[in-house]
Amino acid sequence: MARFAFWLSALAVIQAAHALRYLGRVNPATKELTWSATGLSFAFSGESATITFQGLTGSNSAELIVDGASTYIPDLEGDSISTPANLTYGYHTVEFRKSSEALFGSIFIGNVTTDGQFERDPVPTRRKRRKIEFIGDSITSAYGIAGAFPCTNTAALEVISQGYAVRAAKAFRADYSIISWSGIGIIRNYPSGTADSGPIMPVRYTRYGANDPDDSYPFPLTDRPDAVVINLGTNDFGHSDGRPLLSPADYTAALVSFVYTIQHMYGSKPVIFFMTSPLLGDAYPADEMQKTVQTLALYDAVAQLLWTTTAYVVHWPTQTSNVGCDYHPTADTNAIGAAALQSALAKVLKWA
């Protein structure tokens, strides 16, 4: 095959908007990757392609997938990332995703270049793409998933592709958007030594990038999800700082209200899946029965939404004693949660 790319003097720079697709919630005005698993995808014919960065802040892990082969980058550095040097001239697909969550740092995308030419969006557009939006806390962020207890969570240990969300979405070849933040609650955040006074999820959820102003996300028609998975409550249940026990009725009311907000913002009615928490159990604290209390509160939310919304409870069993950093779910525990969610999605949405 002629390797005519050699004598092309100018690098092709992505111009056509349709050639590059942002993955997840990415504000095109800033090109800042904040939320877990946000990124971009494109296809090209050539030998190499490079994504330059306007800059990086904090620490970030990432994943580069070229022609389906994934490379995990525990600590992204430098001012660009390129396809492997050994690619042969031809058609290639590239997917680049942030792995760590927003609070660790941001990746500001610059230009995307190739020695060849860009091709059309590699994703088939003939059928309507399946879309799942995940809303959660550290569990959904894959916090400490690659560590073995005891350990300190870092960006490198948040391997989002091992989390339940990416696993379940991939099983259906669905697009996915993850809006998550460690320590966040729906009513109140995790009671660490100093109270977490950051925004609760119904507030943070309205941001385009995680660091953008409240109410900046426009909820475009193209992002309308088929399913919304809500995995919140683990932090609300905490009361180690002496605050009162969570009122299950308040928890339920907040979930119901949040679902109405989501419907209102998107102007649509995605199917809602409330997931129980693998970190909550009935054994500890012994007198609180947190797993049961949460499960009943989620059923109560489904009942209150009955006339307006298709909603389900997905049971993610309490994890075993095999845990990641700060008692967070391991990859194995995430596989169990993913399987539970997959069977619910398959049944309700008739996805195969």
Ligand SMILES: *[C@@H]1O[C@H](CO)[C@@H](O)[C@H](O)[C@H]1NC(C)=O
């Ligand atoms: C390119 O090199 C990587 C290791 O750096 C290897 O895993 C991969 O199989 C190679 N690909 C080809 C097409 O030779």
Ligand SMILES: *[C@@H]1O[C@H](CO)[C@@H](O)[C@H](O)[C@H]1NC(C)=O
């Ligand atoms: C992107 O390309 C433009 C035009 O060539 C250039 O001015 C700019 O510095 C590039 N930005 C990055 C981050 O590489």
